[in-house]
Amino acid sequence: MNWVEAGQVLKAVKNQHKCGSCWAHNTVAAVENLYARYNEIYDPEAIPSLSEQQLVDCNTFPNLGCYGGKALYAFNYTKNNGLTGSRYYPYMNKGDVCKFNPNGDQTDDDGEKLAETPALFKIDNFKAYNHVTTRDLEKLSCAGVLAVPLRINRCIKHYIKGIIDDRDGLCGCSNIGGPNHAVALVGFGSVQAFSEESERGWTSAEGKTSTKCSKYWLLRNSWSDRWGEGGYFRLCREDVGLRDGTCFVR
Numbered sequence: 001m002n003w004v005e006a007g008q009v010l011k012a013v014k015n016q017h018k019c020g021s022c023w024a025h026n027t028v029a030a031v032e033n034l035y036a037r038y039n040e041i042y043d044p045e046a047i048p049s050l051s052e053q054q055l056v057d058c059n060t061f062p063n064l065g066c067y068g069g070k071a072l073y074a075f076n077y078t079k080n081n082g083l084t085g086s087r088y089y090p091y092m093n094k095g096d097v098c099k100f101n102p103n104g105d106q107t108d109d110d111g112e113k114l115a116e117t118p119a120l121f122k123i124d125n126f127k128a129y130n131h132v133t134t135r136d137l138e139k140l141s142c143a144g145v146l147a148v149p150l151r152i153n154r155c156i157k158h159y160i161k162g163i164i165d166d167r168d169g170l171c172g173c174s175n176i177g178g179p180n181h182a183v184a185l186v187g188f189g190s191v192q193a194f195s196e197e198s199e200r201g202w203t204s205a206e207g208k209t210s211t212k213c214s215k216y217w218l219l220r221n222s223w224s225d226r227w228g229e230g231g232y233f234r235l236c237r238e239d240v241g242l243r244d245g246t247c248f249v250r
Contacts (some may be wrong), residue, residue: 001142002187003220004044004232008036009042009145009186013231014052015094015224019066023180025158025222026147027074028204029184031083033145035121051089058098065095071147071182075126082119090118134239137217137250138188145186149179150219151248156181159228163191165213165236173247174239185249187218188237192228213238217249 003009010032013211016025028050036047056065059077063069084100097108104116132140140146150156155171157163166174193216213236225231235246 001138002189003033003145004186004218004220007042007044008033008047009044009220010047010049012049013220013225013239014091014222016052016222019056019093019095020068021052021056022154022222023063023069023071023074023147024052024059026182026184026220027055027071027078027173028052028083029186029220029222030071030075030145030147031078031121031123033184033186034123037144038121049086050083050120051086051091053086053091053096053116054084054089054100054117059101060095060098066093072128072140075123075128075147079123079126082122084117085120088115095169101205113134132250134237134245137185137245141188145184145220148183148185148219148249150181150183151177151179152181156233156247159233161229163213163216163234163236164246165238167213167236167241171247174242174244179248183222184220185217186220186232188216189218189236190215217246219249 008021014025016022020216032047032050041047055074055077059074063073081100082102099114099117101117102119106114107113151173153173155173164171166172169175214232215237216244217237218232218234220232221227223231235249239245239250
């Protein structure tokens with residue numbers, strides 16, 4: 001299952017820069033995919049880019065803008081208010097006062113009329129899950145792009161390519177702390193067992209390579225298309241020995 005290959009994931013990989021808005025980016029990635037499926041769009045360049053900045057500025061409690069947040073609250077905000085497009089409310093890499101103005105009738109603190117920011121899409125409902133199995137996650141992924149938490153460390157930050165396998169603890173992202181980042185799960189797949197790619201494992205700028213894994217999760221990060229495999233990365237799906245999955249994705 002691969003929503004990117006289906007043409008229902010926005011082509012441009014976004015960049016959160018130094019703002020801790022990963023929670024807004026993975027929420028928006030999931031909603032953009034839902035928009036594409038709802039409107040039967042199969043061209044990634046025809047999917048409208050929705051606004052992460054709206055979530056950063058307007059979904060401020062209990063989320064904290066560039067200081068972090070949770071997709072759960074972002075989805076609830078989207079359900080109640082809808083999201084406008086990035087062209088109306090562009091990303092600024094910092095938090096600011098909320099400028100969402102769907103009816104064009106709001107003013108700023110100086111009494112100046114704010115630009116209209118129409119709500120392009122509103123979700124009817126959403127579901128949140130804890131402690132799902134690998135099989136559960138596969139089934140959910142077949143229904144659409146998912147917003148998932150992740151543990152990042154130097155291993156993830158310096159990832160270049162391949163399938164990250166932490167069953168040997170070499171990456172070190174699976175049995176320490178808890179999630180500290182958020183990404184979009186856009187599918188899953190496999191490479192042929194004992195193939196050159198499977199045998200090679202994964203590589204990073206630190207020169208690490210892992211044990212062999214052929215089944216993977218495909219995830220979309222928010223660090224631009226210059227990171228990883230064009231902005232994407234793969235985690236080992238053969239995670240039976242890891243209580244919370246590879247890097248806490250499960």
